[in-house]
Amino acid sequence: MQELIAPALETQFEKDVYKGLTDYPKHLSSQYFYDATGDKLFQDIMDMPEYYLTDREFEILSENTEEIAQLFAQGNASFKLTELGAGDGMKTKILLKYLSENNFDFKYQPIDISQNALDGLEKSLRNELPQVLVETRQGTYFETLSAINAENGTKKVILFLGSNIGNLLHPQAMEFLRNIQEVMQKEDLLLVGFDMKKNPQIILDAYNDPKGITATFNKNVLTRINRELDGNFNLDKFRHWEVYNPESGTAKSYLVAMEGHTVTLEKLDLQVNFEAWETIHTEISQKYDDRTIKWLADRAGLKIVTEFGDAKGQYKNYVFRR
Numbered sequence: 001m002q003e004l005i006a007p008a009l010e011t012q013f014e015k016d017v018y019k020g021l022t023d024y025p026k027h028l029s030s031q032y033f034y035d036a037t038g039d040k041l042f043q044d045i046m047d048m049p050e051y052y053l054t055d056r057e058f059e060i061l062s063e064n065t066e067e068i069a070q071l072f073a074q075g076n077a078s079f080k081l082t083e084l085g086a087g088d089g090m091k092t093k094i095l096l097k098y099l100s101e102n103n104f105d106f107k108y109q110p111i112d113i114s115q116n117a118l119d120g121l122e123k124s125l126r127n128e129l130p131q132v133l134v135e136t137r138q139g140t141y142f143e144t145l146s147a148i149n150a151e152n153g154t155k156k157v158i159l160f161l162g163s164n165i166g167n168l169l170h171p172q173a174m175e176f177l178r179n180i181q182e183v184m185q186k187e188d189l190l191l192v193g194f195d196m197k198k199n200p201q202i203i204l205d206a207y208n209d210p211k212g213i214t215a216t217f218n219k220n221v222l223t224r225i226n227r228e229l230d231g232n233f234n235l236d237k238f239r240h241w242e243v244y245n246p247e248s249g250t251a252k253s254y255l256v257a258m259e260g261h262t263v264t265l266e267k268l269d270l271q272v273n274f275e276a277w278e279t280i281h282t283e284i285s286q287k288y289d290d291r292t293i294k295w296l297a298d299r300a301g302l303k304i305v306t307e308f309g310d311a312k313g314q315y316k317n318y319v320f321r322r
């Protein structure tokens with residue numbers, strides 16, 4: 001039996017897990033994949049040959065570094081480069097290196113939900129690019145919008161790379177872009193990485209690798225619940241399952257219960273029943289086409305400045321202004 005009276009839930013994590021596991025169908029947010037283990041697993045995913053997204057964006061930023069840098073600095077001597085969901089900053093370092101070697105006047109503000117990722121990034125930048133001024137900030141995208149706006153008067157260039165926007169449903173993505181648009185001034189720019197629709201098999205393979213790294217990443221949310229909420233999820237009782245709808249462009253990740261069983265989360269005073277084959281929806285990874293990007297931008301009040309694509313036409317970086 002599921003507990004019907006909600007106990008006092010303190011953190012957002014507790015509230016979201018409680019809601020997600022008492023809703024039908026069940027769901028958990030992919031933002032909770034990212035603890036120290038999740039960060040490492042995502043690094044491993046980015047290194048997998050099947051996960052083409054990282055290489056494609058790396059290619060775009062490497063091939064167009066000078067043009068992008070000139071665009072950032074246009075009309076202004078100095079700017080603040082804010083990166084939402086910076087992670088390990090691996091691709092951003094291409095831009096940071098060029099900007100610092102060519103004496104552009106800028107400050108780098110990486111924002112990430114994971115303090116662990118930010119610490120690693122700050123340390124690596126101190127070693128690799130010590131002349132870059134870095135000011136990290138921990139928080140969710142929505143929490144940190146105020147940080148973007150902190151220094152009025154300085155040109156803002158906002159980066160949202162790695163197809164992170166794809167982890168938001170269209171209404172959330174629209175709201176998110178609109179919130180950014182609202183803190184942008186006329187000369188500010190927003191550079192966003194979009195994973196484009198393509199052969200559906202390529203997409204499925206990227207989220208369903210044979211070594212099971214993505215499966216472990218998906219299940220990490222259960223490990224985290226076990227650790228932080230005194231849970232007793234048995235990971236072997238769940239299977240990672242990926243579906244991709246080529247019409248909507250939505251890839252969805254699920255954890256499927258392989259047998260009926262009950263899980264207890266002591267900290268939430270909650271027992272969760274799973275029927276055999278019941279699902280927990282954990283992530284969406286949206287794929288785009290130009291038409292959908294234009295539609296999103298219009299609704300968010302953003303204008304397209306330019307776009308950059310990779311040679312295979314698999315991925316695009318769009319630049320927007322308000």
Ligand code: AVI
Nearest residue numbers: 045162163164167214284285
């Ligand atoms: C972070 N994000 C853009 C990744 C994606 O492609 O949706 C997370 C990921 N999930 C499974 N593999 C990678």
